[in-house]
Amino acid sequence: xxxxxxxxxxxxxxxxxxxxxxxxxxxxxxxxxxxxxxxxxxxxxxxxxxxxxxxxxxxxxxxxxxxxxxxxxxxxxxxxxxxxxxxxxxxxxxxxxxxxxxxxxxxxxxxxxxxxxxxxxxxxxxxxxxxxxxxxxxxxxxxxxxxxxxxxxxxxxxxxxxxxxxxxxxxxxxxxxxxxxxxxxxxxxxxxxxxxxxxxxxxxxxxxxxxxxxxxxxxxxxxxxxxxxxxxxxxxxxxxxxxxxxxxxxxxxxxxxxx
Amino acid sequence: xxxxxxxxxxxxxxxxxxxxxxxxxxxxxxxxxxxxxxxxxxxxxxxxxxxxxxxxxxxxxxxxxxxxxxxxxxxxxxxxxxxxxxxxxxxxxxxxxxxxxxxxxxxxxxxxxxxxxxxxxxxxxxxxxxxxxxxxxxxxxxxxxxxxxxxxxxxxxxxxxxxxxxxxxxxxxxxxxxxxxxxxxxxxxxxxxxxxxxxxxxxxxxxxxxxxxxxxxxxxxxxxxxxxxxxxxxxxxxxxxxxxxxxxxxxxxxxxxxx
Numbered sequence: 240x241x242x243x244x245x246x247x248x249x250x251x252x253x254x255x256x257x258x259x260x261x262x263x264x265x266x267x268x269x270x271x272x273x274x275x276x277x278x279x280x281x282x283x284x285x286x287x288x289x290x291x292x293x294x295x296x297x298x299x300x301x302x303x304x305x306x307x308x309x310x311x312x313x314x315x316x317x318x319x320x321x322x323x324x325x326x327x328x329x330x331x332x333x334x335x336x337x338x339x340x341x342x343x344x345x346x347x348x349x350x351x352x353x354x355x356x357x358x359x360x361x362x363x364x365x366x367x368x369x370x371x372x373x374x375x376x377x378x379x380x381x382x383x384x385x386x387x388x389x390x391x392x393x394x395x396x397x398x399x400x401x402x403x404x405x406x407x408x409x410x411x412x413x414x415x416x417x418x419x420x421x422x423x424x425x426x427x428x429x430x431x432x433x434x435x436x437x438x439x440x441x442x443x444x445x446x447x448x449x450x451x452x453x454x455x456x457x458x459x460x461x462x463x464x465x466x467x468x469x470x471x472x473x474x475x476x477x478x479x480x481x482x483x484x485x486x487x488x489x490x491x492x493x494x495x496x497x498x
Numbered sequence: 499x500x501x502x503x504x505x506x507x508x509x510x511x512x513x514x515x516x517x518x519x520x521x522x523x524x525x526x527x528x529x530x531x532x533x534x535x536x537x538x539x540x541x542x543x544x545x546x547x548x549x550x551x552x553x554x555x556x557x558x559x560x561x562x563x564x565x566x567x568x569x570x571x572x573x574x575x576x577x578x579x580x581x582x583x584x585x586x587x588x589x590x591x592x593x594x595x596x597x598x599x600x601x602x603x604x605x606x607x608x609x610x611x612x613x614x615x616x617x618x619x620x621x622x623x624x625x626x627x628x629x630x631x632x633x634x635x636x637x638x639x640x641x642x643x644x645x646x647x648x649x650x651x652x653x654x655x656x657x658x659x660x661x662x663x664x665x666x667x668x669x670x671x672x673x674x675x676x677x678x679x680x681x682x683x684x685x686x687x688x689x690x691x692x693x694x695x696x697x698x699x700x701x702x703x704x705x706x707x708x709x710x711x712x713x714x715x716x717x718x719x720x721x722x723x724x725x726x727x728x729x730x731x732x733x734x735x736x737x738x739x740x741x742x743x744x745x746x747x748x749x750x751x752x753x754x755x756x757x
Contacts, residue, residue: 262642268649322613327605346586347652350609351645354581357613358641361620361634371631375624382617383521386610390527393606 253288256310260363274352287312291418299481300422308417311363318356370420381413408440434475442468512547515569519622533611546571550677558740559681567676570622577615629679640672667699693734701727
């Protein structure tokens with residue numbers, strides 16, 4: 240996926256915007272800026288920022304138009320991981336093979352770093368060059384939805400579509416919709432992007448289950464659901480006024496992954 | 499203060515907007531909406547929402563213009579209390595004489611309810627009828643600042659002005675600035691409101707120390723600092739184009755409190 244030169248350039252735009260959205264290294268209080276920068280890391284796949292930037296291009300906008308919203312969705316995503324890892328939640332001491340934020344900085348600073356990442360996510364979203372109010376509203380909807388999904392998940396809900404739609408698809412939808420607004424998309428374009436991203440998010444989650452060997456409906460049915468959602472996602476791209484190829488490429492890269 | 503009929507009417511506007519900004523009672527997942535509604539409560543003093551609404555009036559706007567920003571600042575304030583009370587932070591089992599959110603709903607749901615309150619705060623801010631991007635940016639600045647102040651406080655910082663400015667004054671500033679933007683204030687008006695609210699917040703915190711019998715500089719010097727900040731706050735109201743009387747009344751009510 241990142242062999243594609245367009246997508247490689249999007250990744251550079253995203254990394255720069257993410258760094259700018261965070262407090263500067265050593266900015267006071269240093270324990271907070273350090274924990275936030277550690278949480279967001281560098282060199283990640285940045286799937287959601289790439290979707291956001293490619294969505295701007297798909298509606299005819301420039302990649303740069305979506306830089307701030309792309310940073311916003313990545314900060315929001317990472318705050319949810321910081322809080323999910325806490326002892327009172329999933330109690331994970333490792334994240335991506337390194338100590339999780341609470342394991343490294345302590346519980347109090349992990350709670351606060353997560354809180355501060357959510358705040359900075361909204362600061363970045365408000366800097367969208369177009370439709371900042373709609374961009375913020377889309378982010379806020381996902382920010383609430385992802386918590387609702389986590390609450391049901393922690394409570395052991397068996398309503399798989401509810402949990403997947405909120406825990407996973409909501410952030411994909413926000414990424415695409417924010418990019419669409421930032422790129423100047425019409426209401427129709429936003430609707431298409433929403434359908435695309437919802438189905439992509441669901442397909443991603445089903446795939447995850449298959450790769451983890453933990454499919455809620457058995458592997459065969461889960462694979463069929465993933466295929467169905469993938470087809471629905473790609474079909475939704477038809478009719479967008481810009482170049483949907485990078486968005487389709489990201490979707491394929493995501494759904495053909497083997498890890 | 500709430501004997502004043504104008505301020506009484508602002509309180510009604512604030513309560514309605516706060517209720518509308520929260521998930522409906524019993525909305526799924528019910529444990530989340532219940533915890534959020536419990537955290538925000540009813541019948542509180544709603545100091546920050548009143549400042550927000552009075553700031554709109556002080557720049558010549560209508561009280562209703564600031565309804566959504568007023569709800570936003572109250573949700574944000576309450577999320578910070580929910581997280582501050584957590585066992586990993588202040589470990590408070592009581593808040594306003596009732597079980598704190600984690601004591602009643604458990605730690606995981608308290609973390610998540612706080613997170614969701616922050617998300618809903620930004621959703622409400624984005625619905626400002628004017629300058630939604632500036633309203634969201636002001637809220638985001640305070641949302642980050644209040645965490646920075648808390649980090650220093652938890653770490654036992656002796657830099658009292660830094661901690662007070664961020665832990666307390668930042669939310670007062672956001673309340674006034676958001677109300678000013680929502681009411682259509684000019685850049686000059688916003689600057690005045692910022693000076694007013696910063697000094698009000700500092701005075702409020704010094705007063706708090708005196709009432710708690712725990713003044714960082716000794717009672718006499720703290721009282722002098724409180725007086726100085728109060729004077730600076732009230733002086734900043736001169737020159738605002740609307741009616742600053744309700745804002746002055748809220749400030750006086752706050753600074754003459756005995757509990």
